[in-house]
Amino acid sequence: MRRLLFLTLPVAVGGCATAPVEPSPNPNWVRVSGEQAGCVSYSPRRREAVDLNIILKPEFEEALSMQLDEADRKASKCWYETPSGTIRVFTGDFCGGGTNNFFEQQGAIWKFMGTQLSSATCHPTKG
Secondary structure, eight states: OOOOEEEEOOOOOEEOOOSOOOOOSOTTEEEOOHHHHTSOEEOOSTTOOOOEEEEEOHHHHHHHHTTSOHHHHHSOEEEEEOTTSOEEEEEEOSSSEEEEEEEEEETTEEEEEEEEEEEOOOOOOOO
């Protein structure tokens, strides 16, 4: 399987979602807060559209996960619905390195579209 590979720096900062989560029109997942997903959530700036945390139905998650590399299948995962309706799954460690994998619906089938490496450094907050 041929995969696209992009290397980028992260562009979003984790935050807590404060507004209620709007239901998804897609029956394969539900939109949830970052806390419910146990993942980073993205806060919009100036009313920008952002990726939304989602939890996939188990059989749908398995079908998408089988399209990932073995290392990404074994890694922790955070699933997101993008503003365009595609799916992004982040695998790995947010405070270090990870991989963004992208899926797009083509007819009735969801297909793997490419990979993007991500690297971030996390700094503890002073409380």
